[in-house]
Amino acid sequence: MSYANLDSVTTLTFDIFGTVLDLAGSLIPPLKLLLAACDAPPAVTGEKVWAQWRLRQRIEQYQDNMLMLGHSGYLTVKRKALMYTLRSLKVNFTSENLDKFMKAYQLLTPFKDATDGLIRLSNKYRLVMLSNGEQHYLQHLATNRIGIDFDQILSAETVGQFKPHPSVYRFAAEKLDLEPQQIMMVAAHSFDILGARHSGFRGAYVNRYDLPYDESDYVPDITTENFYELCDTLEV
Amino acid sequence: MSYANLDSVTTLTFDIFGTVLDLAGSLIPPLKLLLAACDAPPAVTGEKVWAQWRLRQRIEQYQDNMLMLGHSGYLTVKRKALMYTLRSLKVNFTSENLDKFMKAYQLLTPFKDATDGLIRLSNKYRLVMLSNGEQHYLQHLATNRIGIDFDQILSAETVGQFKPHPSVYRFAAEKLDLEPQQIMMVAAHSFDILGARHSGFRGAYVNRYDLPYDESDYVPDITTENFYELCDTLEV
Structure with a gap:
């Protein structure tokens, strides 16, 4: 062409x-702090979580489009995708851990x-x-x-x-x-x-x-x- | 409930x-044969390709739904997802390699x-x-x-x-x-x-x-x- x-x-x-x-440069450092605060095992690195989370975000966004339940918004979907990713890696977290982490999106x-x-x-x-x-x-x-x-x-x-x-x-x-x-x-x-x-x-x-x-x-x-x-x- | x-x-x-x-049990062995036929580097294992391919399949299916270009069908999407995955892992393949592999879906x-x-x-x-x-x-x-x-x-x-x-x-x-x-x-x-x-x-x-x-x-x-x-x- x-x-x-x-x-x-x-x-x-x-x-x-x-x-x-x-995104990776801005989010992986605070992700490491989140993992430390959640006592994640050392094998669950910030880079590893990011790689899985990134893919999960797309799946969540696509499902949000497809399921016809109304639009959740970008930040809500990112948070849900992170929750799913942490659960799949058996990392325990609280709502407060996530609230604190999500502030990184403003920066x-x-x-x-x-x-x-x-x-x-x-x-x-x-x-x-x-x-x-x-x-x-x-x-x-x-x-x-x-x-x-x-x-x-x-x-x-x-x-x-x-x-x-x-x-x-x-x-x-x-x-x-x-x-x-x-x-x-x-x-x-x-x-x-x-x-x-x-x-x-x-x-x-x-x-x-x-x-x-x-x-x-x-x-x-x-x-x-x-x-x-x-x-x-x-x-x- | x-x-x-x-x-x-x-x-x-x-x-x-x-x-x-x-799927994993049925497809990973023929996937290994495919990788050998394509001279893939040893680090690109059947298990690794399967893990990435499986996620990519969902993304492709979801995009197929969303893009409103007509439905491609299951086996077409699986093949496209495999092509994407192999390319992302820098594995060279031919159409004949894929044709041969795709027969595994019948078994x-x-x-x-x-x-x-x-x-x-x-x-x-x-x-x-x-x-x-x-x-x-x-x-x-x-x-x-x-x-x-x-x-x-x-x-x-x-x-x-x-x-x-x-x-x-x-x-x-x-x-x-x-x-x-x-x-x-x-x-x-x-x-x-x-x-x-x-x-x-x-x-x-x-x-x-x-x-x-x-x-x-x-x-x-x-x-x-x-x-x-x-x-x-x-x-x-």
């Missing part, structure tokens, strides 16, 4: 958690290449946050943790579904008053590019975790390792 | 893959407690298979691999969604011409009990893998370690 096809793109929608914000730190890249990209594109996080929480992160002026902040909370449910991308196109091909989704998770491409968006897969793309014909238009490469490819 | 509440149950719907059929073996238990349960209940597998494939497994007479074999293929999508349980209740509370779902996967309970079914969680139940108020009516315990609890 040639670069020329991306000429119609005026707007970039960004995934935030894991793409702009460094997530962005990747340097992401903040540098967002500034460069803003010279050519309208920047929009399109995230599974709650609206008020995204606004806090944009202002206090990322420090970039986004043109709009769109939350999956508005449609009561998590990405990659099609309703999230369609809501974004409608809210932005754009045709899907004028929007390019930027994400470090292939499921997010998959969901966006299905709804007619263009897609840039920032493969910072060196993971394969989903087995699908809905492939990204651009694949890079980080935001610097993305900026170079988009000539900004 | 008291046992008396289960008096209305006339029919048991069974999950098959992982509940009646021993799945049931757990002994499941076949013994199904016979005991048939004295009191109508037995129905309710599975994510394709209709023709389920019929092969019932006849040639499980060897139990099921009253009906219901496939998620009919509604084009995988469990735990609500449409699967609703389709089953309609097809069986029963009120949901007359049906109890028996499954070794908590998501399947969760999905069934949401649709008004009763639920028996056969926790043979020693995994926590989902963080949810929709809990199973019965939790046992295997089918023998289930039979004892149901007094058959």
Whole structure:
């Protein structure tokens, strides 16, 4: 697919958690404190919990979409996924342990290449946050943790579904008053590019975790390792 | 919740893959042959691939439900999930390698407690298979691999969604011409009990893998370690 096809793109929608914000770097240190407070056995490391928890989060989000019980919200699902993961590893915890840990979500730190890249990209594109996080929480992160002026902040909370449910991308196109091909989704998770491409968006897969793309014909238009490469490819 | 509440149950719907059929026991040996044929590094063991593949299968099934591109079918999704898993572990494979491996799905073996238990349960209940597998494939497994007479074999293929999508349980209740509370779902996967309970079914969680139940108020009516315990609890 040639670069020329991306000429119609005026707007970039960004995934935030894991793409702009460094979840592992921000959450593993407080996770270690949580495990210590819970007297977890030494074999249950912060890294191990993170790896299992990360996968469980997706399963919980997907089930939340599928079961038609109403939307739980990002932070609620993260907490439930952590509870499941700790139980599966036989770690005993209290509600207070979790309350204390969950405060770490207010202090997530962005990747340097992401903040540098967002500034460069803003010279050519309208920047929009399109995230599974709650609206008020995204606004806090944009202002206090990322420090970039986004043109709009769109939350999956508005449609009561998590990405990659099609309703999230369609809501974004409608809210932005754009045709899907004028929007390019930027994400470090292939499921997010998959969901966006299905709804007619263009897609840039920032493969910072060196993971394969989903087995699908809905492939990204651009694949890079980080935001610097993305900026170079988009000539900004 | 008291046992008396289960008096209305006339029919048991069974999950098959992982509940009646021993997936790990049946698939890890041929998986090892596949890895050897692909010259996988020794660190990439059959057990390791299985653990990752199993989680990826759920993600693929859930995405299949969510993305509204039409239903792929059980065996297609298993194959796609295996491809993703092998790529993530940097194992090179050919289409022929996979074709050969996938034949193992025709030879799945049931757990002994499941076949013994199904016979005991048939004295009191109508037995129905309710599975994510394709209709023709389920019929092969019932006849040639499980060897139990099921009253009906219901496939998620009919509604084009995988469990735990609500449409699967609703389709089953309609097809069986029963009120949901007359049906109890028996499954070794908590998501399947969760999905069934949401649709008004009763639920028996056969926790043979020693995994926590989902963080949810929709809990199973019965939790046992295997089918023998289930039979004892149901007094058959």
